[in-house]
Amino acid sequence: MANCETCKNKLSESCFRELEAFIDGLEDKNGAVISVLHKAQEIFGYLPREVQQFVAKKLEIPVSKVYGIVSFYSFFTMVPKGEHPISVCMGTACYVRGAEKVLDEIKRTLNIEVGETTPDGKFSLDALRCVGACGLAPVVLVGDKVYGRVTPDQVKSILKEYE
């Protein structure tokens, strides 16, 4: 999530300066766009239009190309994540052990769909493909914390920890 504590999701000047310093420090800008976007997402928390335009300008490539890359890879997001991003693993192991029901329960409780953020900005919801903790299936992540063997009726108490 955003490292830049002062600006959170507001696109402050200092965040852009940090990104600029990273880009200027690159040995070779050729082919660096994906690592620049990784850095940008680390700084801003997400990749809105302004950030994509900035990256394009600095790397001297068309914005369309940057957008093409951002939209291609699932790791990049154009919407700000919630304060507590929730990821439900939908890898096969979790799926056959009932991850879909857990996901449905979270959707219903928070009243948001996958890829959305609650109006108060507290939670965002994503489905991801395999965290690799298949022994704990089904797995739910809230921020960096891993919850294993989650059942639908545990959802409410898990979310309560973050209220």
Next chain:
Amino acid sequence: MSRYKMHVLVCGGTGCVSSNSIQIVENLKKYLKENGIEDEVQVLKTGCFGFCEKGPIVKILPDNTFYVQVKPEDAEIIVKEHLIKGRKVERLLYKEPNTQTAIDDSKHMDFYKKQMRVALRNCGFIDPDNIEEYIARDGYQALGKALTEMTPEQVIEEVKKSGLRGRGGGGFPTGLKWEFAYKNKSDQKYVVCNADEGDPGAFMDRSILEGDPHSIVEAMAICGYAIGANKGLVYIRAEYPLAVKRLKKAIEDAREYGLLGKNILDTGFDFDIEIKYGAGAFVCGEETALIHSMEGERGEPTTKPPFPAESGYWGKPTNVNNVETFANIPVILLKGADWFSSIGTEKSKGTKVFALAGKINNVGLIEVPMGTTLREVIFDIGGGIKGGKKFKAVQTGGPSGGCLTEKDLDTPIDFDNLVAKGSMMGSGGMIVMDEDDCMPSVAKFYLEFTEDESCGKCTPCRIGTKRLSELLDKITKGQGTMEDLEMLKTLSETIKDTALCGLGQTAPNPVLSTIDTFWDEYVAHVKEHRCPAGQCSALLQYFILEEKCIGCTACSRVCPVGAISGKVKSTHVIDQDKCIKCGACYEKCKFSAIIKK
């Protein structure tokens, strides 16, 4: 390691770390210190033991005690009882699921008995962050041997002779691939390690990188020497932070020890490794797509030829191998091609790592000789089906693979046998399913995955997978027709024949491998609007049996939509209009009073 009398190995793989294993290490150290024996007992955080089902795992050497599901607070009793008084902590020992007898030596566990660990040889034995432990287990000796005693041609010949085939899915002979890259002359060549493990449910590459990162560093350097490259790149998923961290440390330490960088071991050979991050795209497992992604482009595949061995990264000859393939290389050079090729079947040599998951007792990471049967893997090593249910199918090869059933259980597992049975080896994911799993739903799950992950470049894959998943959606909702079933087959064959890359060509496999074997199940959804496995929620209704309900109210309390009414100690009723068929009541009821049909 010699001055310690005992060693405590704690699993530091992602699964066990998620269950607080790092805290166990801290607590063990604390209690050892409090009791003044920190110089006699060594605590080590290792890579994955493979037995993820019962994590966190703590193993004690030399007596091979295997503690399961250890909690941080158990550290005290382990120190006081076991390490000081020499009495094993009975309640933490692993118990065989069928007999409930406690096993006090891990060598006697069915889970390990039939395994043979080559690629995973160091996982769970050494501290992955300590290069000296790797060196103590013959680490970097193979590199030394290659550089000082062998010519590049001899290295390639040895790998060819071993019969090693690519472990990432394709099964292409590794030595041959190296030879192609070797023969293409160029001022610059590259060695690429494909660590973009995208198959949901497979985690062997991550475990190797987390548990034994130096084996990959060493193997890449050997490959560089063989093909004439001095630059290596690891393309790794950004979603694997722990693996990235350990690999970075391994690369730095290898540089410091003169095992990477300029003039390695004074032989004049230069080689260094750089890490490139993936950003989440399944198609990037395909080597041309992976190379485009490393160049900062969208990870779209291109037609072969030209193969990367001819024109790869920045147009230069490039050799791409996957993590598990590389992990085998140092052993092959040290123990010899003859030793390696004595393991396995005629056309598939060596061992294979599988990630066992799903409805199986022992979820985890296992490594067996090629030619082991599915029955041995699922019932002997895997401990059989969870909850005593009936085995229905095992899905191998991930989204590109297919389902194998009861009749295939005695087939020896190797590359060619799996393909002949309509599935494939893939990267080694093995998802076990029981009688409660609905096959059209499983096919739908995989098709939704490939639809989502299709890069969109070619029409058969972009539109075809979407149409397939729409058809399957209709069927699982009970709205399908018999024509839809025929269409599923025709469309699948068309996509298989016409898609551009491996992702598209294999995308219909989950449909093709289930539709014949489970034809009746597909037909039941269409003609009777019934899901025989009882999984498709659109075709289900939950009922409460009057004679069994004791009115405990557990179901009405767990119902998220308030669809269950009834007073304490009297029969409850489900309002079918309100019911969203989540199954929460069914799971909760202790009296089997709720049925689904």
